[in-house]
Amino acid sequence: MKAGPYAEVMDKVPTIKDVADLARVHAATASRALNPQTRDMVSNRTANRVIEAAKALGYAPNSAARSLRTRTSSVAGVVIPDLRNPVFPPIVRGIEDGLREAGYMALLGNTDGDPVREREILATMRGRQTDGFILATSRREESPAEMEGLRAVPTVLVNRRTDTGDIPSVTADNSAGVAAVVRLLAGLGHQRIAHLAGPKDLSTGWERYRAFTDGMASHGLEPDPRRVVFCSAFTEEAGLLAARELFAADPGITAVIAGNDLIALGCYTALSELGLSCPRDVSVVGFNYMPFLDKQRPALSTVRIPHYDIGIEAARMLLERIANPSAPAKRVVLPVQLVERESVAVPRE
Amino acid sequence: MKAGPYAEVMDKVPTIKDVADLARVHAATASRALNPQTRDMVSNRTANRVIEAAKALGYAPNSAARSLRTRTSSVAGVVIPDLRNPVFPPIVRGIEDGLREAGYMALLGNTDGDPVREREILATMRGRQTDGFILATSRREESPAEMEGLRAVPTVLVNRRTDTGDIPSVTADNSAGVAAVVRLLAGLGHQRIAHLAGPKDLSTGWERYRAFTDGMASHGLEPDPRRVVFCSAFTEEAGLLAARELFAADPGITAVIAGNDLIALGCYTALSELGLSCPRDVSVVGFNYMPFLDKQRPALSTVRIPHYDIGIEAARMLLERIANPSAPAKRVVLPVQLVERESVAVPRE
Numbered sequence: 001m002k003a004g005p006y007a008e009v010m011d012k013v014p015t016i017k018d019v020a021d022l023a024r025v026h027a028a029t030a031s032r033a034l035n036p037q038t039r040d041m042v043s044n045r046t047a048n049r050v051i052e053a054a055k056a057l058g059y060a061p062n063s064a065a066r067s068l069r070t071r072t073s074s075v076a077g078v079v080i081p082d083l084r085n086p087v088f089p090p091i092v093r094g095i096e097d098g099l100r101e102a103g104y105m106a107l108l109g110n111t112d113g114d115p116v117r118e119r120e121i122l123a124t125m126r127g128r129q130t131d132g133f134i135l136a137t138s139r140r141e142e143s144p145a146e147m148e149g150l151r152a153v154p155t156v157l158v159n160r161r162t163d164t165g166d167i168p169s170v171t172a173d174n175s176a177g178v179a180a181v182v183r184l185l186a187g188l189g190h191q192r193i194a195h196l197a198g199p200k201d202l203s204t205g206w207e208r209y210r211a212f213t214d215g216m217a218s219h220g221l222e223p224d225p226r227r228v229v230f231c232s233a234f235t236e237e238a239g240l241l242a243a244r245e246l247f248a249a250d251p252g253i254t255a256v257i258a259g260n261d262l263i264a265l266g267c268y269t270a271l272s273e274l275g276l277s278c279p280r281d282v283s284v285v286g287f288n289y290m291p292f293l294d295k296q297r298p299a300l301s302t303v304r305i306p307h308y309d310i311g312i313e314a315a316r317m318l319l320e321r322i323a324n325p326s327a328p329a330k331r332v333v334l335p336v337q338l339v340e341r342e343s344v345a346v347p348r349e
Numbered sequence: 350m351k352a353g354p355y356a357e358v359m360d361k362v363p364t365i366k367d368v369a370d371l372a373r374v375h376a377a378t379a380s381r382a383l384n385p386q387t388r389d390m391v392s393n394r395t396a397n398r399v400i401e402a403a404k405a406l407g408y409a410p411n412s413a414a415r416s417l418r419t420r421t422s423s424v425a426g427v428v429i430p431d432l433r434n435p436v437f438p439p440i441v442r443g444i445e446d447g448l449r450e451a452g453y454m455a456l457l458g459n460t461d462g463d464p465v466r467e468r469e470i471l472a473t474m475r476g477r478q479t480d481g482f483i484l485a486t487s488r489r490e491e492s493p494a495e496m497e498g499l500r501a502v503p504t505v506l507v508n509r510r511t512d513t514g515d516i517p518s519v520t521a522d523n524s525a526g527v528a529a530v531v532r533l534l535a536g537l538g539h540q541r542i543a544h545l546a547g548p549k550d551l552s553t554g555w556e557r558y559r560a561f562t563d564g565m566a567s568h569g570l571e572p573d574p575r576r577v578v579f580c581s582a583f584t585e586e587a588g589l590l591a592a593r594e595l596f597a598a599d600p601g602i603t604a605v606i607a608g609n610d611l612i613a614l615g616c617y618t619a620l621s622e623l624g625l626s627c628p629r630d631v632s633v634v635g636f637n638y639m640p641f642l643d644k645q646r647p648a649l650s651t652v653r654i655p656h657y658d659i660g661i662e663a664a665r666m667l668l669e670r671i672a673n674p675s676a677p678a679k680r681v682v683l684p685v686q687l688v689e690r691e692s693v694a695v696p697r698e
Contacts, residue, residue: 105457108445
């Protein structure tokens with residue numbers, strides 16, 4: 001029977017003394033060799049011998065003890081609105097894989113977008129000596145106190161960012177994505193193009209809205225204010241309510257650019273309530289490339305964002321910040337891709 | 350501007366001395382009052398005063414220091430195959446909410462079903478003084494060494510369980526779910542009912558397969574061995590391969606019970622390759638109630654399992670085990686619900 005995952009965990013946990021004995025060095029030397037921050041105090045040859053010995057014994061340093069000595073815990077706090085939103089699982093998976101390369105683990109917290117809950121989670125995580133934070137919860141305008149807090153602890157924003165841009169962030173190229181959608185629809189001959197925008201106070205909502213107005217202008221199309229409705233949230237329900245409002249204000253709309261895929265699904269429901277067919281009467285495009293929506297009827301055209309890579313990149317950036325907290329705050333913007341499926345056609349008539 | 354989530358985190362972190370001063374007690378008394386394991390050493394009245402003071406100051410105990418003293422870290426390790434499988438986000442969300450009620454947080458690890466990676470994750474988590482584990486990764490038969498490990502640390506299995514049943518577990522009622530599906534199909538007049546089973550070495554796969562054979566027998570239907578194919582994994586790809594094999598062996602099948610929703614999606618693809626229509630030619634039923642599949646054409650009939658409640662229940666049970674590691678190992682089985690949608694009809698002819 002093969003050695004299973006729990007075998008090593010079960011046996012008496014090896015100590016730094018065991019590692020030192022096997023490597024034939026003093027315990028203090030072994031400890032220095034295993035800590036990346038003190039490794040250069042011992043020779044390369046000794047360091048390698050200790051590392052091999054630690055591997056052979058399956059030695060995992062007791063990080064609670066180490067944490068008190070070095071003030072690092074090898075744990076990063078990951079705070080998101082809700083893991084059940086399909087955008088987040090692949091981002092969190094990417095973060096975890098990125099952190100693991102450096103021996104870090106992720107403590108996970110869900111806020112449901114509630115600032116009080118967010119404050120509690122962050123305080124609890126800090127009480128556990130978390131080395132840094134990756135936050136998918138920030139708004140465009142954080143208060144000065146919040147900005148101070150974000151600067152005080154190594155922090156990276158993921159998926160969303162603040163307007164000032166002085167906290168490092170990893171986001172998708174929302175502007176390029178929406179520009180590609182407008183180009184596609186304008187190229188098919190659509191003129192009465194509407195936007196079911198995401199919330200104004202989130203960078204994802206605002207950037208896509210801005211890209212919509214810019215894209216319309218660059219194709220010589222007048223963005224009619226009746227043809228823009230801001231949704232209260234990036235949810236299917238909010239999308240349904242906003243879409244009803246949109247078509248009540250202008251029944252002549254021939255194409256809808258939704259702030260994300262969930263809003264687009266709400267729009268599908270509104271269209272079927274009105275007896276309108278997609279794409280024959282109205283074309284619909286989403287944003288995010290949610291899994292399994294290719295099986296919808298009609299399969300939703302959307303903008304693919306590299307969720308997993310966003311997570312990997314955020315983890316990498318956080319590790320950089322922890323190593324050098326005063327480095328300039330980078331903004332990383334990853335490319336997106338338009339995915340044409342069945343929900344888009346030439347305008348009716 | 351409202352106080353934001355980071356304000357408190359930013360300010361000088363309050364110490365146990367600050368709490369003691371506010372509550373007008375000695376620091377040692379405050380410390381005892383805040384630790385559930387020593388709380389009964391102080392009066393109720395004093396304990397309440399200290400707890401109120403700690404709340405007012407937003408005091409979060411330094412758990413690295415406390416961890417060394419009390420050997421508890423208030424962290425639970427949650428180990429799953431892959432967060433991107435839609436079953437897991439709501440379970441993990443439930444676990445997190447359940448843990449949080451008791452001041453615990455979740456360290457998350459993904460194994461991709463790889464035992465080596467699982468072993469590494471468990472060892473790393475133990476090195477961080479994790480109080481216990483919730484595992485969604487176990488197989489029906491773990492090796493004796495693994496079983497020893499599972500018994501040595503407070504551990505709860507979630508979604509899956511071991512055959513011996515001596516590790517506490519929280520699962521959905523797989524048997525009742527499949528029995529309801531067989532009853533539905535038999536009631537409509539189906540006789541040539543097939544099963545695209547999940548992997549044999551996972552309890553979810555095996556229990557559903559057993560319930561299939563039992564259900565067929567109880568309706569007087571002979572389960573033809575040609576009409577059962579075990580999938581290599583609970584994935585859409587594995588479902589497609591298995592469904593091709595199934596219909597090659599017996600083209601006369603009129604209904605398919607899939608081991609889960611992803612396998613059912615693979616079966617949809619196989620049917621359209623064969624030019625067969627669902628539900629006119631073949632009825633298909635899944636298992637799991639994956640989000641957004643109600644928008645598929647045809648909308649998939651399935652068995653709803655209470656993912657979030659399973660997570661909540663697992664967290665509660667782990668906290669019980671941590672408090673009392675020698676308590677008997679409970680098995681909690683939560684009820685499921687048949688959800689009829691468009692993918693089921695009377696057999697053709």
